[in-house]
Each structure stands twice: as structure tokens, then as C-alpha cells.
Amino acid sequence: MPFADLPSGIRICHESFGDPTDPTVLLLHGLGSQMLVWDEAFCRLLANEGFRVVRSDHRDSGLSTILDEGADRYSLSDMAADAAGLLDALGVDDAHVVGFSLGGTVAQTVAVEHPGRCRSLVSMGSGTGHREKGRLPDATREAMLAEPPDDPEGAIAKEMADLRLWASDWHDEDHARAKYEAYRRRSVQPRHAYERQWGAARAAGNREAALATVRVPTRVVHGTADTLVPMAAGERTAEVVPAAELVRVEGWGHDVSPGGFAVLVAAIAEHCHAVDGTA
Numbered sequence: 001m002p003f004a005d006l007p008s009g010i011r012i013c014h015e016s017f018g019d020p021t022d023p024t025v026l027l028l029h030g031l032g033s034q035m036l037v038w039d040e041a042f043c044r045l046l047a048n049e050g051f052r053v054v055r056s057d058h059r060d061s062g063l064s065t066i067l068d069e070g071a072d073r074y075s076l077s078d079m080a081a082d083a084a085g086l087l088d089a090l091g092v093d094d095a096h097v098v099g100f101s102l103g104g105t106v107a108q109t110v111a112v113e114h115p116g117r118c119r120s121l122v123s124m125g126s127g128t129g130h131r132e133k134g135r136l137p138d139a140t141r142e143a144m145l146a147e148p149p150d151d152p153e154g155a156i157a158k159e160m161a162d163l164r165l166w167a168s169d170w171h172d173e174d175h176a177r178a179k180y181e182a183y184r185r186r187s188v189q190p191r192h193a194y195e196r197q198w199g200a201a202r203a204a205g206n207r208e209a210a211l212a213t214v215r216v217p218t219r220v221v222h223g224t225a226d227t228l229v230p231m232a233a234g235e236r237t238a239e240v241v242p243a244a245e246l247v248r249v250e251g252w253g254h255d256v257s258p259g260g261f262a263v264l265v266a267a268i269a270e271h272c273h274a275v276d277g278t279a
Helices: 038-049 074-089 104-115 137-143 151-167 173-186 191-204 231-240 258-276
Strands: 003-005 011-017 024-028 052-056 095-100 118-122 218-223 245-249
Touching: 011 074, 024 074, 024 104, 024 173, 038 052, 038 258, 052 074, 074 191, 095 104, 095 258, 104 118, 104 191, 118 191, 118 258, 137 151, 151 173, 151 245, 173 218, 218 231, 218 258, 231 245
Parallel strands: 024 052, 024 095, 095 118, 118 218, 218 245
Antiparallel strands: 003 011, 011 052
16 A cells, blocks of 8 residues: 655555546545545546546554654644645645545645646535534434444444444445444554544634635535535535535435435536536
């Protein structure tokens, strides 16, 4: 598996699909997950649309640098700088930056702070940090913040139970379990790493003033069945980012499972092709 060693000392694990001469789509994943949330099948479908697709682990995720428990906290700006640094390592001038959930907030931050590196933005299942727009329901917040059991099977059972609270109408139990098992075989994310990522998002607070400065072409993709980051958060994002287009996906919750691959790939590809003039 390739790694990019950034000047900051962070090492980012990544993987590419498709023709390296095609426009790059950089996929950023959510809190507590790994780049595997973007299935290989999903990445290949997107690559078949004429893109070089890059998926990567955030810092404190997967096979990228997992910082020590006592390490300093970091910000969304640091995570966005990691994304820009990965593009440097890949020799890519700019990319369509696509982020889901926490990855959406990082992608938004790339568009704000590194606009020259962001050919376009696709913000998926994410929000602006506004406390009242897309506020998490109590049940989902409690589930997300509850510490998992120490034993592997118990931890997977908790992940499965949590996912059912915010899964899509096309939720696939077998696929979800296989994904969580793959996460644990590959890398166990320590609780302090999860809390640092969550802390980076919370510390950023309301980001609407910054998002109002975004000038890159933006598409906001959000699911009508999302009970973790409710639809109002996506609607608010599309209101705040100038000229952003909102795509509502009926029945999509807060996951990336096979039943939704085709519609999500189409939502990304249509936007990127339109920006590139290849639609």
C-alpha cells in the first residue's frame, strides 16, 4: 500500500484507481472509519467515468499515522493541509475533492483554505457546523459517543447496532459486517484518535462565514433518510456556499453501501464532468 510522507511528519496511506492522466477525484472518509468506506467497487465505478480516483486514510485513521495518546490536538485546517500535501506527493496540481461526513468538513476546508488545489467540491452527508441546522437527534448522538466494548466481536456488534440507527433504506447487513471486520483486521483506531478527530470538527464550530467565501464549483449531496447528519445540514450547506447545487438522494442514510453506489457515483461524476467540460 503506498504512503505519502508529508513535511509535517504525518504519513498518509492512499490508493489510486484508474488512469493517472485523468482528472483526479480525492475521496475523504468520515469519523471513525477508514478509506475502505469507499469500496474498491465504488472506486472502480467512479474511475470508469474517466477519473483517477484516490482514496486515503486521514491522520489517526487506518494505516496513516496514529498519534500517541498524549499528542497535541489538531484542527480541520491540519487535516485539509494533509489532503493538499497528499496531492503534492502524488504530483497533482488540483483535484475534485469529495468528502463524506467528517470528510465533508475536511473537503470544505480544502475549498476554503487551498482553493487552488480544489478543482471542485462535493460535500456529502455533512454540514456547516451551525448548532441548530442538522442537529443530531439524541439517540444517534448517544450511540456515536458511547465507548465501544474492548472485545472485537462486541465492538463490531456496537458498530452494527449504531449503523442501523442511520442506515439507508437499502442497508446491507452482510456488507456492513464485512466492512467492520475489514477495519479491525487492518487497523484498530484507538479511542483517543477518534476523540481527536471529533474534537477537530467540534473546535471548528460554525464555519458558515468561511464557507461563504468558497468560489470553487460545489455540489452538496445529502440523503433524505440520514438521521446522523440530518437533511437540514445539507440544505444549510447549499444555502451558505455560493452557487452550490443541492442533490437530495431519496432513501440514503449515513452510509456508503452497494445499493447506493450507482446513484452516488452518478452524483459525483455528473458534477465533475460538468466542471471539466466533459459532460
